[in-house]
Amino acid sequence: MAKVLMKGNEAVGKAAIEAGCKYFFGYPITPQNEIPEYMAKELPNNDGVFVQAESEVSAINMIYGGAGCGARVMTSSSSPGIALKQEGITYIAGAELPAVIVNMMRGGPGLGGIQPSQADYFMSTRGGGNGDYRTPVYAPATVQEAVDMVMEAFEVADYYRTPVMVVADGMIGQMMEPVEFKAPKKRDLPKKDWATTGTNGERKPNIINSLFLDPQALEDHCFKLDRKYKEIEENEVKYEMYKTEDAELVFVAYGTTSRIVKNTVEALREQGIKAGLIRPITLWPFPHKAFNEIPAAKNLLVVEMSTGQMIDDVKIANEGRLPVDFFGRTGGMIPTPGEIMDKAMEVIGGAK
Amino acid sequence: MAVVFKKTEGLTDKQTHYCPGCTHGIIHRLTAEVLDELGVLGKSIGVAPVGCSVLAYDYFNCDMHEASHGRAPAVATGIKRVQPDKVVFTYQGDGDLCSIGAAEIVHAAARGEKITTIFVNNAIYGMTGGQMAPTTLPGQKATTAPLGRDVDHAGMPIRMSEMLATLDGAVFVERVSVNNPANVRKAKKAIKRAFEVQLEGKGFGIVEVLSTCPTNWGLHPVDSLKWLEENMIPYYQLGNLRNPEEAK
Ligand SMILES: Cc1ncc(C[n+]2csc(CCOP(=O)(O)OP(=O)(O)O)c2C)c(N)n1
Ligand code: SF4
Numbered sequence: 001m002a003k004v005l006m007k008g009n010e011a012v013g014k015a016a017i018e019a020g021c022k023y024f025f026g027y028p029i030t031p032q033n034e035i036p037e038y039m040a041k042e043l044p045n046n047d048g049v050f051v052q053a054e055s056e057v058s059a060i061n062m063i064y065g066g067a068g069c070g071a072r073v074m075t076s077s078s079s080p081g082i083a084l085k086q087e088g089i090t091y092i093a094g095a096e097l098p099a100v101i102v103n104m105m106r107g108g109p110g111l112g113g114i115q116p117s118q119a120d121y122f123m124s125t126r127g128g129g130n131g132d133y134r135t136p137v138y139a140p141a142t143v144q145e146a147v148d149m150v151m152e153a154f155e156v157a158d159y160y161r162t163p164v165m166v167v168a169d170g171m172i173g174q175m176m177e178p179v180e181f182k183a184p185k186k187r188d189l190p191k192k193d194w195a196t197t198g199t200n201g202e203r204k205p206n207i208i209n210s211l212f213l214d215p216q217a218l219e220d221h222c223f224k225l226d227r228k229y230k231e232i233e234e235n236e237v238k239y240e241m242y243k244t245e246d247a248e249l250v251f252v253a254y255g256t257t258s259r260i261v262k263n264t265v266e267a268l269r270e271q272g273i274k275a276g277l278i279r280p281i282t283l284w285p286f287p288h289k290a291f292n293e294i295p296a297a298k299n300l301l302v303v304e305m306s307t308g309q310m311i312d313d314v315k316i317a318n319e320g321r322l323p324v325d326f327f328g329r330t331g332g333m334i335p336t337p338g339e340i341m342d343k344a345m346e347v348i349g350g351a352k
Numbered sequence: 353m354a355v356v357f358k359k360t361e362g363l364t365d366k367q368t369h370y371c372p373g374c375t376h377g378i379i380h381r382l383t384a385e386v387l388d389e390l391g392v393l394g395k396s397i398g399v400a401p402v403g404c405s406v407l408a409y410d411y412f413n414c415d416m417h418e419a420s421h422g423r424a425p426a427v428a429t430g431i432k433r434v435q436p437d438k439v440v441f442t443y444q445g446d447g448d449l450c451s452i453g454a455a456e457i458v459h460a461a462a463r464g465e466k467i468t469t470i471f472v473n474n475a476i477y478g479m480t481g482g483q484m485a486p487t488t489l490p491g492q493k494a495t496t497a498p499l500g501r502d503v504d505h506a507g508m509p510i511r512m513s514e515m516l517a518t519l520d521g522a523v524f525v526e527r528v529s530v531n532n533p534a535n536v537r538k539a540k541k542a543i544k545r546a547f548e549v550q551l552e553g554k555g556f557g558i559v560e561v562l563s564t565c566p567t568n569w570g571l572h573p574v575d576s577l578k579w580l581e582e583n584m585i586p587y588y589q590l591g592n593l594r595n596p597e598e599a600k
Contacts, residue, residue: 023434049433053426054459061423061456065399065430068417073430091420196415196431198438201394205364207409209418 003178008143008168011179012076012102013038015150018181021072021100022048025062027055027081030114031170032104035076056081060088060101067097068208070195072154076102078170079120080111083128089163090129093225094210098157100150101135102166104173107332115332116169118255121309124167125284132222134229136236137165137283139254143177145281152184156236159187160228167283169305171256171334232285239287240279243269247276249348250294250322252314253303254280257335261303264340273348283310288317299347300324303340305333323347362388366410373573375563376404376472378530380411382540383443383470386547387414396439397431399424401453403445404478404565412443422453425460428467439550441468447477450486450510457516457558464521464555468546471512471558474565475584482568486510489583494568509587513560517593524549524557525594529585531562531577538590545595554596562588 006014013035016024024039040050053059059075066073077085082103092099103124107117122128124137136156140146146168153164196206212218240258243265244250253261258279268275276297278290291314300322302311308326315324327343329335362384370376387393396414400406402421409416419427424442432440449457449471460467476494477483484494484501487509491500501509517525524546528539539561546557562584564576571579 023430025430025433051429051433051463053429054455057423058426058429058456058459061419061426062430062433064419064423065417065427065432066434067430068427069397069431069434071434073434087420088423095418196397196417197435198395198397198415199393205413206415207418208416209409211406211418 003180005176005178006143007034007174007176008146009034009104009173010038011143011147012150013042015147015181016074016100017042017046017048018183019072019151019154021074021154022046023066023071023073024048024050024075025053025059025066025073026075026077027053027059029078029081031106031173032076032078032102034173035102056084057087060085063099064088064092064097067092067099068095068196070192070197074100074102076104078104078106079108079117082120082123086123086128089135090127090131090133091210092163093129093133093135094131095208096161097163097208098161099163100153100157100166101163102150103168105167105169107330113332114170116171116256116305116334117330117332118169118257118305119309119330120167121283121304121306124165125286125313133225134284135163135165136232136285137167139281139283140166140168140172141255141258141279143172143175144179146172147179147181148184155184155187155189158189160232162228169256236282237285237287237289238281239290240281241290241293242277242279244276244278244294246274246296247294248274248296248298249276249301249344250297250299251275251277251301251303252280252310253277254283254310257303257305260335260337261340264337264344267337267341268344273344275344280310286313286317291317297322301344301347302326303335304328305335306330360385360388362393362413363411364413368411369407370404371567373564373566373576375530378536379470379472379561379563380408382536382543383441384412386540386544387439390544390547390551392439392547392551395437396441397435399428399431399440399442401442401444401448403448405443405445405472406479408443422448422451423456424448425453425456425465425467425469429460429463429465432465432467436466439547441470441547443470444472445478446471446473446475446485446487450512458519461516461519461522461556461558464523466550466553466555468550469558470543471560472563473560473588474563475509476565476568478565478568489587511588513558513593516558521556522558522594523555523596526592527560527562527588527590529562529580529590531580542592549596552596560588
C-alpha cells in the first residue's frame, strides 16, 4: 500500500478500522476530536457503529459492554477524559476483556491546557483505576508509529485479553506525516468463547464479571492476572537504542520528546560529545534491560514533557549505578534542542 | 401427575442471597418468566448492577454482564450496538439508577436505546446498610438521615419514571408494585410488554417496580408490604406513563 499524508488523529482512526475495529464509543475533548469525527464518518461505511456517549464514564462502559460481546472496540480521549475512563479500565482489566484506549495527552493537572504534554505517565503506567492490574502502554513518536501501534494494540489486547493503551501527545494527534497501513504480524489468537453473545440454548451462560466476594478467590484472580502481566513483561517490551554503543551521556526519552532529543544527540556528537538515547516504546512493560546495554555510559539524562514521572522507572532500571539527571518542560511547553543541550553540558560538566 | 407449577427455565438453580421477605426475588422471577415465555432466553444478555442484586448474574439463566455502579445502561448500550438482534436488559436498584447512574439512564432513554430496564425502587440503599437513596421518602429514616429525610436539607425524592417519560426515546414507561398478588400479575404484564417493545425495535423501555427492604426498613416482611402500600404508592403512583401507541 502506498504512503498517504494524514493527520495523526485521523490516521489513528483509519488504523483502528484497518485492524478490524467496528465499534467506537467516545466523547469530545481537544486535542483528539478528529478521532471520533473520523470514526463517525467512516465506521458506518465499514459495517460498524459510532456512538457519541454523554460522558467519558459512559463511553468506557459502552466499550466494556462491546468488548464483552467479543467485538474489537476502541475509545479515545485526552487527559481529563482518560482520568474519567479509569473507572471502566479497571473493570475491563478485572473482567479480562480486550479493548484499545487512545490518549492524546494534554497538560494537567485539572483542566490544565490543550497543548501537548506527557504528564499522564503515572496515570497510564501505575494503574489510575483501583486494584491490582496493569495495562500495556504504547508510546508512538511518529504518526506512522501511532498507526502501527494502534494495529498492534488490537492484537495484544485479544491475545492477552487485556485493555491496551496507546499514549501519544497532542502534537502527534495534530501533525501530518506520510503513513502506510500495514497489517501487523498476526498472532494465534484464542477463541472468544467467553463472550456474551447469547447462549442460543446450546451452552451454559457466560458471565462477564470482576466481583469476587471471597478474598481467597480474589487473591487467586489477582495472581492469575499477575502471571499474565509477567508474561507480557517477558514478551512485549519494546524500545529503541539510538547511538548508545559508545555513548557516555545516555538520554532517556519517549514519544515526541524523543524526536527532539535525537536532534540534540546529533548536535552534541557534532561537538565531539558521545551522546545516545534509550527510547522506551512500551512504557509498561518498561524496558529495564535496555539499561544493561550501555557499556560506555557515565550519565543518564531523562527528558520529559512533565515535571518528571518516567524518571522513577529509569531510577529503578538503573539500580543506582549511574547518576540520573532530569530535564523537563510541562504544561504544554515543548523542550527545545538548545535547552536540552545546555542541560546536557551542565550534566557532563558536573560529572567530570 | 400433571405439573401445575414449576420453577422457570429463566432462573438457575442457585439459591439467592436475598433477605427473607425481600421482594427482589419476586422481581427476578417475573423477569425470568417473561424471558422464558417469550422464548428469548437463548438470545438474552442481562446486565447486573451494583446493589443487593449485584449477584443477579448468578441467578438469571442467560448470558450476563456485571457493570460498575450505575453504568449498566452504558454497558447495555455497548452490548446492544454490537448485537442489535439480541435481547438486552438491565436490572438496577434506585441508588444505582437514580443516583450515581442518573446520567447513564437518562441518556440511554434519550437515545432510544433498544434495551429494557427493570428498575427496583425500595427507597433505600440495601446493600450498603440502609443509607438514604434519592428515592427515600420525606421523613423516612435512613442511616444517613437518622432523623428522617429532611427535604429542606436533602430535597424531595426523585420520581424517575415521570422524568424519563418526558423523553421521546423512552417509549414504554410503567410503574408497578409487587406488594400483593394482583399487583404482581400487573407487574408481570408490564415487564412482558417492555420486552415486547424491545423485540418490536421501538425504543427504550423501563418498568419501575416498587419493592421492599424489610432488613433496612426495620420492619417485618408483612409490615413492609403494608408500609410500601401506605407510604410508597401514594408518592410513586402506579400505572403506565408511556406506551408506544401514545409515544408516536
Ligand atoms: C463507585 C461505587 N460507589 C459506591 C459503591 C457502594 N455501593 C454498593 S451498593 C450501593 C447502593 C445500592 O443501592 P440500590 O441501587 O438502591 O440497590 P439495593 O441494594 O437497595 O437493592 C452503594 C452505594 C460502589 N460499589 N461503587
Ligand atoms: S438488604 Fe433489603 S433490598 Fe437487600 S436483600 Fe435485604 S431486604 Fe432485600
